[in-house]
Amino acid sequence: MNFAILRPYLAKKLTHVVFNEQDVHYFVSDIIKHLGIPDYLKGIESKSCGNGNLATYDFFSRILKINLANIIEEANKYYEADNQNLKIAFVNLFILLSIIHELVHAFQNYAINETDYDIYKLMKKEICFVQSMGDEEFNKHYTMFTYERDALVKSHEEILKIICDHVRNKQIFDFFRNCLIQFMLSGYTCKRLTVVSPLEHNFKHLFNEEVPSVATSNIYNTLQMGFPIKVVNYRRFKKYGKILVVRKNNLYKK
Ligand SMILES: [Zn+2]
Structure with a gap:
């Protein structure tokens, strides 16, 4: 699965011109085609996503909404650079x-x-559960849900790949890598020798069901999904997350 395919003209524009709506449409249709899931995008709407959201995908109507102006405004809050191309x-x-x-x-x-x-x-x-939550409550807790963690982690991974291929700037790379690590560690509550995972929290307190046993292959995937983890492994990721992100995604200098 690759979400980081850029047409040559978009790759060229990346450091020179801010993308417009047409660029966004091309990008979306290229990825949907690459994934082979045309039935899961019924339309792209610009502007209003409601509640200050930058973009939304509705699992039921399958409509993607993008508020480009809001995204650009938000981006400008995070990054100060003298260099116009980097900005x-x-x-x-x-x-x-x-x-x-x-x-x-x-x-x-x-x-x-x-x-x-x-x-x-x-x-x-x-x-299905989230449908009954208010927007405010959801926005406060969204990193507790596996489907959101998965989207947060994958999207940041893809951006890191694009940076390695097309931007190659340490400051920008570090910014997105730090965001990724923060998301992976979020949602867990540490109490001395134990750490409660989002999965355990959700089944106990939201679904009122027994926590299912889940199979995971490594620390990285466990944190990505918000699954139970040993405190020693949680701490290990806190300490070595930067290296693990590079290793897992093959982000070595080209
Ligand atoms: Zn999401």
């Missing part, structure tokens, strides 16, 4: 980040409907 690159990366996040949701929607993996059954459960 433009940062804004464009922020645009791509917001869109890729929603496209990961579109892919999840496909997987929920057309595959039989347990992880997508869990996501379906969460998405």
Whole structure:
């Protein structure tokens, strides 16, 4: 699965001109085509997403909404650079980040409907639950949900790949890598020798059900999904997360 495909003209624009709506449409349609999931995008709407959201994907109507002006405004809050090209690159990366996040949701929607993996059954459960939550409550707790963590992690990973391929700036790379690490560690509550995962919290307090046993292959995937983790491994990621992100995503200098 690759969400980081840039047409040559977009790659060229990346550090020179802020993307416009047409660029965004091309990018979205290229990725949807690459993923082979045309049925999971019924339309792209510009502007209003409501509640100050930058972009949204509706799992039921399958409509993607993008508020480009809001995304650009938000990006400008985060990054100060004297270098105009780097500033433009940062804004464009922020645009791509917001869109890729929603496209990961579109892919999840496909997987929920057309595959039989347990992880997508869990996501379906969460998405149904979230329908009953108010926006404010959801925005406060969204990193508690596996489907959101998955979108947050994958979108940041893809942006790091794009930075390595097209921008190659340490400050910008570090910014997005730090965001990624923060998201992976968020949602867990540490109490001395134990750490409570988002999965455990949700099943105990939101779904009122027994916590299912989940299979995970490594620390990285465990944190990505918000699954139970040993405190020693949680601390290990806190300490070595920067290296683990580079290693997992093959982000070595080219
Ligand atoms: Zn999301």
